[in-house]
Amino acid sequence: MIIEQSCSATRAGARVALVTCAKLPDLDPDDQSLVPALAAAGITAVPTVWDDPAVDWSGYDLAVVRNTWDYPRRRAEFTAWAGSVPQLANAADVIAWNTDKRYLRELAEAGIPIVPTTWIDPGDPVDLQKDGETQGEIVVKPAVSVGSVDTGRYRLPEQEDLAVAHVRRLQDAGRLVMVQPYLADVDTAGETALLFIGGVFSHAIRKGPILTGPDEGVDTLYQEESITPRTPSPAEHALAERVLDALPFDRSALLYARVDLLPTPSGDPVVIEVELTEPSLFLTTAAGAPDRLAAAIAGLLPAARR
Structure with a gap:
């Protein structure tokens, strides 16, 4: 398995882009723990913003997607970018499949x-009563999202108007909507x-x-x-x-x-x-997790760099 491969054969000079967004140019604190783990394996890690036009992705042995949390409203641009990167983990086809919760x-x-889900397309009528959500609590969220952004919890029937307004706001933005029961x-x-x-x-x-x-x-x-x-x-x-x-x-x-x-x-x-x-990935919550991920990254480097 990948995590069993040794980093010891990795040649000094291997460069890995840890891909992030402009709002987190130095990575999330948890992912920062990966930088010294990679350094210990002889790999230079460089936090790199995914939509920075100045980046030459061919200059890296591998790009590892990490904190690209600004993509939901630019998914087409993001997936096109993923397809343009020579060496990417996870791969572009995985990203295309996984960035839409369909x-x-x-x-x-x-x-x-899975959590039972009602799907509401842009332009569809919004009738939560028809969808069987007439009481209890529900969750409304878009099918393309990260970190519970644009997600709300509503009590029905008391907050039905608020829930419907949330659905319509997402629809007006051209987004597919998911309605799920809140599992208390x-x-x-x-x-x-x-x-x-x-x-x-x-x-x-x-x-x-x-x-x-x-x-x-x-x-x-x-x-x-x-x-x-x-x-x-x-x-x-x-x-x-x-x-x-x-x-x-x-x-x-x-x-x-x-x-x-x-x-x-x-x-x-x-x-x-x-x-x-x-x-x-909550690397700092588990002993050895940054080193395990570093070893897996080393296992993905091109043979010329190992």
Whole structure:
């Protein structure tokens, strides 16, 4: 497996771009931990902004997508950029598939349990009552998004007008909308994210509940989250493994993957997202995680540099 490959053969002089966005030119603090881990492996890591026209991507042995969190409203531009980079991880076809949450439909068709979802296209009538969401709590979000941005939680029927207004705001921007039930067990159990490097389980974390109410339309890069280490349950681990096996890609070819699960009243987890593009990997929450990722990156470098 990739994470078992040694970095010792990597020749000094290998250069890796850690791809970020203009609002985080020096990377997120968690990803900054990868820079010394790569240096210890003889690899120079350079934080690099994905849409900077001055960057010569051919000057890097590999570009690793990390904090490109400003792409949701520029997805076409972002996926075109990914396709233009000579050596990219994860690969451009993975990014094209994973940056639109319609991939959840494919996983559901493959037998993977996901959060029940109603899809509302731009121009569709908005009738939450017709969609069966007449009481309880729901979540409204766009199909292309990161970090809970443009996502809101609503009580029905009391906040139906606010929920409908949120849906229409997203529709007016030409965005596909997802409406899901709010799974209240997350308020106590939290969300579980399982992290894989080179297709092999590395570590897991607990994310505390983040959605407290309606989306206020604030323009932000991402929402802060409460993160702590977690040992996943056997059921969570088994479901995450099933997810990776159900992907339309060879799991061992993925530099990183994150499977986000929510608890249900039955006790059986369901998938809320599969992050293969630019997920936070929470490297600093698990001993050795930055070194494991550095080793996997070294395993992807062209043979001439190893």
